[in-house]
Amino acid sequence: MPTKKDTAQATPTKVPREHFIPIRRVDLLQKACDQISESAANELRKVEEMLVSTLHFEYHRELERLKIAYGPFDPDADTRKVTALDAERKDELLDELVARLSALMCRANFTKLTRADLESAMQQASHWGINLSVDFDLFDRLEVYYRGEQTRLKRTPRRWFGLRKGIKVPVELYTRLVVLLRIKTGELVPEDVDTNTVHIKAFKDIPKLDLEMLLPGTRVNMSLFDRIKLGFSLSTGIGMTGYKMAGPLVGLIAGATSTSAMIGIATGAVGYSVRSFYGYMQTKQKYMLTLAQNLYFLxxxxxxxxxFRILDEAEEQECRETLLSYYLLAHHAPAGGWTVDELDAAAEAWLKQHFGIDVDFEADDAVAKLKRFQLLACNESDRLVAASPMEALRRMDKVWDEQFDYNQKTESPCPEPTSPR
Structure with a gap:
């Protein structure tokens, strides 16, 4: 049965708007193309192709950097370690890994949970009736990021007297959650645990009150309901056994009761205690099974x-923001262009109108990418005006060509052979 603390946590809070656009890039592009002429749609698709190719190349570079930084800590690596690293160098690489991952999570619209956030969530018991305790001293490094908050009606709480029918309660969830952790070397760590590795895991739809179930070294604490039930059964059994043993015990002292009868009664008392303890172990096993099942599916x-997953999501998000901004500036803005705030409002209204989503569009980031890819025309009034599609393609082709510029800076050491006369 939920406690008052659980019931208080069940009250849904207002979820802030997200920067993340939960629409596939291809769907966003198709919706934009449906609103313009066929020739303009073909031009927009070409701009999108150049945009996607350029961003994909940039993110591929970042993926390679992350793989290099994670190499010494990857617990799943099947390659041999050629160079031995000392502890100081490993700490430097770990700092670099965490910094790169943190920057990537920011680009993918994730938010980092503070230590206070984690401790607050782990002090509560969820509506499963499961309460776990976590020893933070076990971790040498612990980073937790989330994206998206929502409230769903789920999980019927247990009721008294075996009644299964209950009301569904609102449960606050993190839509996406990423955990990075490294176990600290110490006496509490089992010998088979490699403390040199770093584990990174991604989950979906994790209740805020169940964050501890994602971490190793957690201990199951029985809920108040199960403690009362177990204590009531045990105390009742001991009381009844004591009551039944009182008469025979007096008889044994007086010589009226046999020793075998007393042994039988004592055995019954011990058996009842064992049964109560077995019930506790069954309850604990049920909790652990629930955790395992949810970790498997989430x-x-x-x-x-x-x-790979987060890089792909970050790349897609940047493509959506930049493509939508260019489309709105090219086909909806007046000839004099828009300010950043006007673009922000137009993008949010367009997404609301066509997809029914309410997001906090990051116009500043989108404009920065438009400028970097030279997709904006010059405007002395400092307003945003989109370059024409053909001019945008020409400029992006130049940006693409400049990804490698070795051929522009060096002369060929081998001149082209001339044809004999």
Missing amino acids: NLDNNAGVF
């Missing part, structure tokens, strides 16, 4: 696989 990726 896990998205592990270790190096997390990089």
Whole structure:
């Protein structure tokens, strides 16, 4: 049965708007193309192709950097370690890994949870009736990031007297959650645990009150309901056994009761105690099974696989922001262009109108990418005006060509052979 503390936590809070646009890039592009002429749509698709190719190349570079930084700590690596690293160098690489991952999570619209956030969530018991305790001293490094908050009606709480029918309660969830952790070397760590590795895991739809179930070294604490139930059964059994043993015990002292009868009664008392303890172990096993099942179905990726997932999501997000901004400036803005705030408002209104989503569009980031890819025309009034599609393609082709410029800076050491006369 939920406690008052649980019930208080069940009250949903107002979820802030997200920067993340939960629409596939291809769907966003198709919706934009449906609103313009066929020739203009073909031009927009070409701009999108150049944009996607350039961003993909940039993110591929970042993926390679992350793989290099994570190499010494990857618990799933099947390659041999050629160079031995000392502790100081490993700490430097770990700092670099965390810094790169943190920057990537920011680009993918994730937010870092502070130590205070984690401790606050772990002090509460969820509506499963499961309460876990976590020893933070076990971790040498612990980083937790989330993206998206929502409230769902789920999980019927247990009721008294075996009644199964209950009301569904609102449960606050993190839509996406990423955990990076490294176990600290110490006496409490089992010998088979490699403390040199760093584990990275991605999950979906994790209740805020169940964050501790994602961390190793957690201990199951029985809920108040199960403690009362177990204590009531045990005390009742001991009381009844004591009551039944009182008469025979007096008889044994007086010589009226046999020793075998007393042994039988004592055995019954011990058996009842064993039964009560077995019930406790069954309850604990049920909790652990619940945790295992949920971790199985809510896990998205592990270790190096997390990089591929988050990089892809960050790349897609930047493509959506930049493509939508260019489309709105090219086909909806007046000839004099828009300010950044006007672009921000137009993008939010367009997404609301066509997809029914309410997001906090990051116009500043989108404009920075438009400028970097030279997709804006010059404007003395400092307003945003989109370059024409053909001019945008020409400029982006130049940006693409400059990704490698070795051929422009050096002369060929081998001149072209001339044809004999």
